[in-house]
Amino acid sequence: MILKGWKYYAFVGTVFGFIGGALYPIVIYPMQHIQEYKEMQKTTRKGIKQEEIQPGNMKVWSDPFGRKKD
Template sequence: MTTLRGWRYGLFLGGIVGFISAALYPIIIHPMMNIESYKQAQAENRQGINQEAIQPGNMKVWSDPFGRKKE
């Protein structure tokens, strides 16, 4: 078995990094750059669901802790 040296080693490492980047793009980067389409899909999927009625243990419905407080 041969060892990778020089440009072949660089090409091998570049291929691994490229493969991992290509695999993670649709999972991490695309949703962060296109927030509105995911918000719209979530609103459509949750349409007609009363979160307060299905919340277990009389717990408060989750709210965004970083959102601005209503005055």
């Protein structure tokens, strides 16, 4: 079955709609609500000392784009 005309565009639009709908809660929502996710991390990581659970005595990750402390 070959789709022609408006049925083709409806099919393509539906596919892109599903992809966009699936990506929204994974990519777009967290980027728009950064503070909410930071608060969630503070709550869930309370009491965890990252230095103690770091495997293989590796250095704890730090943001390479963060500002340097004076």
